[in-house]
Amino acid sequence: MSPTTTTYLGIPGYVIFWGLFVLVLALFAQRAYKLWSLVRLGGPDSRLDGAGSRIKTMLLYVFLQKCSLRRVTPRDIAGVGHLFIFWGFMFFMVSYLIYIFIGDGLGMAELIRNSAFSIVYSYILDIAGLLVLGSILWAAVRRYIVRPVRLEPTAEAAYILALISILMLSYFSIEGFFLNISPEPSTPVRQFTANIFSGMDKSVQAGLFTGIWWLHYGLILGFLVFIPYSKHLHIMSSPFNVMFRNLKHRGALVPIDLEKTETFGVDRIEKFTWKQLLDGLSCTQCGRCQAACPAWNSGKPLNPKKVTIDLKELLLETGPSLLKMKGTGNKQPTGSEAPAGSTSTEAPHHPDMVSQVITEEVIWECTTCRACQEECPVLIEHVQKFIDMRRHLTLERSQVPETALNALKSIESRGHPWRGTTVTRTDWTKGLGVKTLAEERNVDILYWVGCTASLEDRNIKVAIAMAKVLQRAGVNFGILGNEETCCGEPTRRLGNEYLFQMLAMKNIETFKNYGVKKILTSCPHCFNTIKNEYPQFGGEFEVIHHSQFLAQLLAQGKFQIDSVPFGIATYHDSCYLGRYNDVYDQPRQIIKSIPGLKVVEMGRRRNKGFCCGGGGGRLWQEETIGERINHLRTQEALDTGTKVIATACPYCLQMFEDGLKAKNADEAVKALDLAEMIEAATAKRR
Ligand code: SF4
Ligand code: SF4
Incomplete structure (x- = not known):
């Protein structure tokens, strides 16, 4: 018995099924083509090198969910739930493909139903279904009851959670009804479900089986149409985003070819590269970047998640008219031709990206600490976008915060x-x-x-x-x-x-x-x-x-270290030493080499270290909104009970000096560079 071999008002089930399937594929393909065209509005960026490395990244980040599994906080194990949902869906997708192309879709379900593969796969699907159901319940509790700030309790999220729950429950129901209608040896889970329905009349069960079967496959097909219009678009785009990640050194910004470039930086969405546009479409809206961002954590308007979503929405809103203009050969004026506040005479309804969509305030607040990128499960590259927008503001509009401008002038005139x-x-x-x-x-x-x-x-x-x-x-x-x-x-x-x-x-x-x-x-x-x-x-x-x-x-034993009465020390990871260059161990080895020194660690350390607030040119800018980032970080250090905040960066050192003074702790606690600590520990043997 199969719903696709049944006839409905004279129409065979498989005709309805295939008709719907082809329609859904057509709608999906049309939307995918549209999104691809939007991404192609972006500028060139060669990302075809290192095929092996790209495939490895795909395996690690997509199939093994490497980044999702990393905890945002020590008690956060939500990534495990995401892994279960991902793999659960993978197993179900394989089963759909088998049934669509071999089984129910062609009315040949009976041929494969009792094969050894089918029996083993039934167990796999049962386990997958239960894990998905459990994870969805857990996700709902987290999003709507526990509620970490980074997760918004949106209607769309509720809809998706409900949809997946219905899919899993309908799957178990279908299998239970089927077992009662056509008894056969089966899995314990299916037998359990069958027992629940066993008191019902067989004909009612047969009707429910058919109805729920269509509901199940209808939801799957509906999900396919819905995905590219929803935040779950990342299911389609993020594997490509991960695959086309930057393989160059993460510490190097992309240079501008000054000889060949007519305008500098980015002030319009289509001036980003295709990869930067794909970034936006790949965002899962997980908020991990937001949770890690020092600017957002200190109460400033900058939120890397919001920036990513705003740029995506700008692309979706303005992209279609840009595509039309591209088709007619019209061009928008360049950034230098466009007056501030309006970008184009031909597209006057397009907002000015670097003042109205992403405000200047937000653009200048980034410390380039890279915490957002480190956390992003789909390897979105935030920092280069901020720099691209700054390049436009600095080189095309001369709109630079005054104190930063003074620093630039000083560098230019005095080095x-x-x-x-x-x-x-x-x-x-x-x-x-x-x-x-x-x-x-x-x-x-x-x-x-x-x-x-x-x-x-x-x-x-x-x-x-x-x-x-x-x-x-x-x-x-x-x-x-x-x-x-x-x-x-x-x-x-x-x-x-x-x-x-x-x-x-x-x-x-x-x-x-x-x-x-x-x-x-x-x-x-x-x-x-x-x-x-x-x-x-x-x-x-x-x-x-x-x-x-x-x-x-x-x-190498080049000097002997003596004990120094530092007491307790904690080490602060500089972003440009740690996250950008993976230097985490040597600074700690140095501190630990000092006899009698007790070393304590801050909660946020190593690649999760919290920025001091001085990078990205922030050292030369006022910090008037929210709390000062260095004060937050200083407090984290003080909370360890340390007597020395050890640093390996002149910016961090300045930031901690200021933070300790602001907290009236500069007498009791010292901020010291590693070189100063070693100098003190080797002074007796000069
Ligand atoms: S680089 Fe740092 S400051 Fe800038 S958006 Fe990312 S986390 Fe925030
Ligand atoms: S940019 Fe990355 S980390 Fe931030 S919300 Fe999107 S997917 Fe999550």
Whole structure:
């Protein structure tokens, strides 16, 4: 007995079934084509390299749900539920395909019903169905009762949860009715369901079997039509988004070809690349990025999830008219031609993306900490979009927050962002016997001091400590002194790609002139830029951060460490050292090498570390909305009961100094760089 072999008002069931199936496929294909056309509005981005790596990523992130399984909070195991639902659906999809193409769809269900494969698969489906049902119940409790802030109790989510529940319940009902109508050995779960209905009249059961069968397959077909119009669009798009992920180093922003580019940055949705547009269509709206974002956590308008969804909606709203304009050969005016507040004379109804859709405030609030990307289960790339929009604001509209603009002007005119400093780049070396390469070029390693450690009062102490430690370890090093200039990192993160490239090329030329091979930095921002971004301009050098170098010197027994009465220390992971460059262990090895020092960890650490608030050029911007990010992070550190907040970044150090003062804790707790800690621990044996 099969609903597809039954005749309804003279029409065979399989005709109705196939008619519906073909109609649904046509609607699905039409929508998929439309979405594909919208994605193709974006600019080029070559993502076809590294096929093996792309397939591996697909397997890990889609089939094994690598990122979903990562906990947002220590008690959050929702990813397991998502894994059950995903795999449960995969098993059901396979069963649908089998039944559509071999079984019920062609009226041959009886042929496969009692095969060995069918029996084994029945057990699999039963387990899958129960796990899906349990996970859906759990998801409903989380979304509507427990309610983590990142999950919104939307009507669409309720509809989807209800739909999946009905699908699973109808599946078990169908199997139960079938067993009562055509008794045969079956699984315990099916037998259990059959027992529930066994008191009913057989003819009623047969009618219910047919009705629920059509309901079940009708819902599946309806789901197929609904998916591309809903947030569950990610089921279609996210596997591609994951597959076409960025395979270049995550610390390197995409360069602009200044020779060939007419307008800079992105002010309209279609100026993003196709991959950036696909990002929006792939968002699962899970809110993991939001939960990790320091800006959102400190009460600022920036929410990376909202930005992603807003850009997706902008594409869906304005994309069709853009496609029409593309078809007629019309062009929108370029960003520089478009007055602020309106983008186009030909599409006047399109809002200005970088002021009305994503506000300037939001664009400048990003610290580029990458916490959002680290958490995103479908590998959406948020940071490059913020930088692209900043590039437009900076280079096309000169709309840069005043304090950041001052820093940019200072870098352009004086080679560093610290206006008002009264010292020069070499003042800190007085009495230390540190040589510049101009004085002695025959060195093993160039110590790239960086603007902040050279010129900012608190961080100068780190440069001094670093030089002393290097000398104690017998390292043959030199500095560039007044030939050192800003590495360009803040300029690039503030959107001034033009200035960045000038600085990068100047520094690369200086390195090459001195035959520099190996560079030591104490700033993770300089480290990331010189190591990962300078190669874009022909600057390939061995670059090492001082935490790595000090750990190496320790391992080589280059100095003896004595105990220092620091008491308790906690280490704060710098975003550009940790999330961007995977340097997590060496800083901890250094602290742990100090005898008698008790090391405590903050809850948010390593790749889940919480930004200090100073990256992405934020160090040179006012922070007037919400709580200060550094105050939040300082409090997290203080909550551990620490006496020392250990850092490996000049920006973080400044942020903690400020945070400790704001919390009146600067007497009891010290913020120290790793170099200062090692300098103190080796001072007895100078
Ligand atoms: S990079 Fe950091 S600050 Fe920027 S949106 Fe992502 S999580 Fe928020
Ligand atoms: S951008 Fe990624 S992490 Fe954020 S809501 Fe979308 S899928 Fe989730």
